Amino acid sequence: MNNWSDYPILLAVAETGSLTAAGEQLGISQPTVGRRMKALEQRFGAPLLTKEEGRLSPTEFGYLVLDHVRRMEAEADAITRSSATLEHSLVGPVMITASEGIGDFWLPAIMQRFRRDNPDIIVDINVDIRSLNLAQREADIALRWIGPGTQNSLVGRRVTSFGFGLYASKEYLDKRGTPKTPADLLNHDGVRLNLGPETFWPLDSAGKLLPMPRTVMHTNNLMAHFNAVLAGYGIGMLGHAAHPAEMGLIKVLPELERVEDLWVVAHEDLKKSARVRAAFDFIVDALLQDQKHFRHGAPSAYIEHPHLHIVTDCETENEGQNKGPKKDKVKLPATAA
Numbered sequence: 001m002n003n004w005s006d007y008p009i010l011l012a013v014a015e016t017g018s019l020t021a022a023g024e025q026l027g028i029s030q031p032t033v034g035r036r037m038k039a040l041e042q043r044f045g046a047p048l049l050t051k052e053e054g055r056l057s058p059t060e061f062g063y064l065v066l067d068h069v070r071r072m073e074a075e076a077d078a079i080t081r082s083s084a085t086l087e088h089s090l091v092g093p094v095m096i097t098a099s100e101g102i103g104d105f106w107l108p109a110i111m112q113r114f115r116r117d118n119p120d121i122i123v124d125i126n127v128d129i130r131s132l133n134l135a136q137r138e139a140d141i142a143l144r145w146i147g148p149g150t151q152n153s154l155v156g157r158r159v160t161s162f163g164f165g166l167y168a169s170k171e172y173l174d175k176r177g178t179p180k181t182p183a184d185l186l187n188h189d190g191v192r193l194n195l196g197p198e199t200f201w202p203l204d205s206a207g208k209l210l211p212m213p214r215t216v217m218h219t220n221n222l223m224a225h226f227n228a229v230l231a232g233y234g235i236g237m238l239g240h241a242a243h244p245a246e247m248g249l250i251k252v253l254p255e256l257e258r259v260e261d262l263w264v265v266a267h268e269d270l271k272k273s274a275r276v277r278a279a280f281d282f283i284v285d286a287l288l289q290d291q292k293h294f295r296h297g298a299p300s301a302y303i304e305h306p307h308l309h310i311v312t313d314c315e316t317e318n319e320g321q322n323k324g325p326k327k328d329k330v331k332l333p334a335t336a337a
Helices: 006-016 019-026 030-044 060-085 102-117 170-176 182-187 222-230 274-289 291-296 313-321
Strands: 049-052 055-058 092-098 121-127 141-144 154-169 189-195 214-219 236-239 249-267
Touching: 006 019, 006 030, 006 055, 006 060, 019 030, 055 060, 092 102, 092 274, 102 121, 102 141, 102 274, 121 274, 141 274, 154 170, 154 222, 154 274, 154 291, 170 249, 182 249, 189 222, 189 236, 214 222, 222 236, 249 274, 274 291
Parallel strands: 092 121, 092 141, 189 214
Antiparallel strands: 049 055, 141 249, 154 236, 154 249
16 A cells, blocks of 8 residues: 655655655654655565665666656645636735845835735745745745746746945944955955855856955844944945945945846746736836846835934924825835845
C-alpha cells in the first residue's frame, strides 16, 4: 500500500543531498527521514538513493520515481490553486510578498489606495527576503529583485529599477575626511549590509565588489543599516528613494552606484483570479508612477518623506484653512526603501 507522505520526503532528500537537511526542510527528525526512505525502498524492492562524493543522489530507478513525484506535486499544486482560479469576484485575501523597504513601507501605503476601490479585498503582506513558492500558494503576488525564475508556470514583469549610492553622515566625514577615489574607501569605516548571502555594495564592470571600508557594523536589516549610517558609524549604501540628503547624509563618490531591477511576479493560473489580477495590475501601475522616485530619489507620487515630522494641532488647523489643492499622499517617517 502506498504511503503518499513518503514521496515528498524522497524529493527533499534528492534536492538537499542529505537526510539531515531534508529533515530540517520538512520539520522532521533525521532518523525519521532515514526510516521512511528505507521503508520506501523495501516497498519497491530496489534502492532509490546512493551516496556519491558525500552526498545522497538518486539511483537510475530513483530518478524514474522522482519524475512521477514531481508530476504528483504539480497536480497537487494545481488543486490548491483551483479555488483561486475559479473566483471571479473582488472579494477575499490577496497575499503579496516583498522585501524590506518595499514590503514594510511603500506597499502598505499604496495598497490602501487599492482598497478604496476594492474594500472587500484583504491585503496580506509578507515581508521576507526569501522567494516564496507561488506555485504552492505561499503567496499570490511577489515583488522580486530577480526575474520569475525557472518555473515555466510563473509570469512576471520587470517594472522599475532602484538606484543605490554611498552615503555617510557629516559628522563622520568631518572627522575622517571624504574619499576621493574608490581605493580611498579602504581607509574608512563602513556599515555592511547583507541581504541573504550577498554583501550589498557597488560592483565594478566585471561584477565584483568594489573596495570596501573596514566593517564596524554589520546588519541584515535595512532600517538598522540606514540608522547606523545616520548615527555616524561610517559609509554605507542606501537607496536614493530613502531621501538620505533630507536626513543630513552626504553622498560619497556619487559616480559609484548600484542599480537593481524589481519584478512583479504571479502564477499564470492565479493571475486569472479577478482579485489577484486587479492587485497585480494596480501594483505595476503604481511602480511605474514612482519610477523616478525609486531610481533617482525624486518625490514619490504616493508617499511624502517628512522625516520624523510630527503634525501638531496648530499645523492641522492651518491645513484646514489652506484653500490650495489637497495632496493625496501618505506621510510616513524615514525608511531605507
